[in-house]
Amino acid sequence: TLLLLQQYYKIKNKHFMKAATLKALVCHTADDAGSTGPDAFFGWGLLNAKKAAETITANGLGTIISEETLQQGQTFTMTVNSNGTEPLEATIAWTDVPGNVNNGILNSTTPVLVNDLDIRITKGTSTYFPWRLTSDPNSDAANDGDNKVDNIEKISIPAAAGTYTITVTHKGTLVQGPQNFSLIVTGVNSTFTLASLSEDQTVCSNSAAVYNFQHTTTTSENTNFTILGLPAGATGNLSASSSSMNEALTMTISNLNTLPAGNYTIGIRGTRGTDVETKYVNLKVYNDTFQNSTLLSPANNTSGVAPTVQLDWAPSANAESYIVQVATDSGFGTLMVNQEVTETTYFLNNLTPQYNYYWRILPKNRCATATSSTVYNFQTGALNCGQVFSATDFSEATIAATANAVASVPVLVTGGMTVGGLTATIDISHTYIEDMTIYLEGPEAIGSPYIKLFEEPCGDNDNIVATLSDAGIAFSCGATAPSISGTVKPLEPLSNFNNLPADGIWTLYAIDKYNGDGGVINSFSLNFCNVTPSSLTVADSQLANISVYPNPSKGILNVNLPANSGNTTLYLNDIQGRRILTKETSNSNEVLNIDNFSDGVYILTIQNGNLKTTKKIILNR
Incomplete structure (x- = not known):
């Protein structure tokens, strides 16, 4: 029904509704059920596609569907004329910016809105407020004051007549700038x-x-x-x-x-x-004038890079796509990569160990393609493979035959390695392996990154005894146990862990969402290639090998700087380029508290004199 309403709205208006508009429309036009107004049993009522479509049809003459923006401190005002034959009703909805993770208290009464908008309707000395639920789910909804907890608010005036004023305001400060909101009004007429x-x-x-x-x-x-x-x-x-x-x-x-x-x-x-x-x-x-791309990683002059590495750069508002160029000479005379992409990442595979590489990103749009850009250099390191670590703790290795069972087996990795390559060998006994999703999670010290090895493979086949390797083949499902065997590719690449510190506890998870089948993780081991800087000479940079962790971060960010590097300034910008934090430090280990910011992507710039490097930071709580 929602897709049909979107299709019909686009036919009438040449573009789709925002998510908040669609939400406001269907809640506004729902048939009230249960007690008057919203309630804990029926919500806003029963979906009424006919009424929602009629509201779209009548938009402008008998109804209002409007997408607006509220600036900081602004009061939005609209005057409407009631048609005098049906209730005057107005609904606002907005997509709130992300807030803090819920504390886990069931049905907490503490408001968690980040941007709290308010709607009122006035006529003369009369003021009408939106519906709100009370803390008792058996009580009727109230409409005698502000709604402080919901990002959808509806006002109903059953016996309306004459001219009314609708106002929308906000409390406090609008986080992340102006707040978009959607407004639906019925029971009005216009000429x-x-x-x-x-x-x-x-x-x-x-x-x-x-x-x-x-x-x-x-x-x-x-x-x-x-x-x-x-x-x-x-x-x-x-x-x-x-x-x-x-x-x-x-x-x-x-x-x-x-x-x-x-x-x-x-x-x-x-x-x-x-x-x-x-x-x-x-x-x-x-336009046809481009700024140089902001290259993020590998940082300029980084050495000891794994032979599979992800290039990462900041998005540009003036780009529809990007030309990725990689060469073994600074003049890009011979290109080993010349690829157009729409993302802001690119994986390089099978690089030669102990070799210099140069890379740049040329933004492109329908008007032109950039002809020059910042150039970064990195050097692949020497690989020392065969560093095997095997699990010894199988206390949580049993996969229960009940729904949502979780088994886990840890492996402790030591030795101060940097991941230059990784394979995982697993032996799992389980009937009907399609029930299972299997993950590998890295140490907490580097942000607990994880990849998905398998996701519900192979139907009612039994058991997995296999080595997971990016160089493996696509797995096939054998009729006899073990159904999956040999050296096979994981669902997501293990090279996602490349260039990260290896020390800490790595964990294999097997999750079974369904009843009826169980199993056990029999064995689990990891085989690392340790990557180290080679003896080749690269341009000197004090900031080439700084570390920022954990990334993704849950609110605390550690920045390890070279010792005795003097004063260093840290700048944190949001993805729109707005400066939100600046800190000057002479410490070699600095801690940034970013817990007050909303989840998302940020750019950390680290500057020491004329030396500067950038890192993409992900805040995800």
């Missing part, structure tokens, strides 16, 4: 509407964006049109400044060469007395 006839536009900055709208009116009164949210430096023109007829209207946005590459939301507003309607369109602008 005109604007409908978008154009898809969202993506253009080069040397051209213009053209949007078409349809103005529909039920009277001969004049509607005045204005453009909202026009980016500074751009020029906006309307084919008509007002209209009293049913006619098409064109909005042209030009002079885009002054704009930074990025996404822009621009509105056209129609005003007729107290009736106001705004329709927003999205504009994506690219």
Whole structure:
């Protein structure tokens, strides 16, 4: 039903609803069930696809579906006229930014909203508040004050008549900047509407964006049109400044060469007395001038890199794709990789040990391709393979025959190694191995990274006795036990662990989500290749081999710097490039507390004099 509503909305409006809009629409139009208002048994009621679709059809004349943005400290206001024949109802919903992990208390009454928005409807001296549940699930919902716990709020006025004012505000500070929200209103009427006839536009900055709208009116009164949210430096023109007829209207946005590459939301507003309607369109602008890509890892002049390594760089707002170039000479005369990708990572495999490599990233969009970029150098290390560590603790190795059974076997790895290659050998007895998902998890000191070795393979076949290797073959399911055997590829690459410290407890997990079959982990071992810097000379950099861990982080970040390196400045930016933390230190071991920030990707810049390197940080609690 939700997909059908999205499809119908796109037919009518040339673009899809935001997730919050769809949520608001179906909750707003649901048939109330149980006690009046929302309740703990029926929620907002029973889904009513017909009413939701009719709300889309009538948008602008008898209903309002609007996607808005609330700025810090702003009060959003809309005046509506009740149709006098049905309840006046207004609903807001918003996708809140991530908060802290729940403390595990069942049905906690402590609010956890990060951005708390509030809706009210007023008429004269009367104020109407949204529904909210009480702490007693058997009690009726209340509507005598703010709702402080939900990111969907609905107000119902059963016997409405006349003109009302809808306001949306927020409490405290909006985290991560402006907050988008969606507004649904029914039980109103308007004498005109604007409908978008154009898809969202993506253009080069040397051209213009053209949007078409349809103005529909039920009277001969004049509607005045204005453009909202026009980016500074751009020029906006309307084919008509007002209209009293049913006619098409064109909005042209030009002079885009002054704009930074990025996404822009621009509105056209129609005003007729107290009736106001705004329709927003999205504009994506690219230009043919590129900034050098920010290369993240391997850091420049890093030595001792594993022969399989992930290249990592920061995204660019001016890029639709990236050209990855890798060479063995700094002039890129002979390219060993010249690949176009849309992600901001790229895996290099089968590199020669003890060898110098150079890499760069050239952003590309529909307007042009960058011709130059920052160049980084790294050197693969020498490999010492055959470092085998076997499990000895099988106290938790039994896989129960009940649903959601978990078995685990640890292996302690020592010796100060850096992972340059890894294989895992496992022996698991289990009937119907399709029940199992099997993971390998790295040490807690490096953030407990994990990969999935198998995910419910092979149906009702029995047992796995195999070595997992990136150089293995795709596994096949044998009819006799062990069903999976030999040297086979894991579901996710073991090279994800490359270049990480190996010391600590590694754990093999076997998870069985289903009833009826059980088993045991009989044996488990890990075979490491230790990678070490070679004797080749690379450009000197004090910051080449710093370590930042754990990454992903749960809130605490350790930064290990070279001893006696003097004052070093740490800068933490969010993925939009906004500076959120700066710290100067002369310590060789520095701890950053990033627990107050929202989960996501951040860029840590470490600068010492003229030397600078960057790391991508993932905060995931």
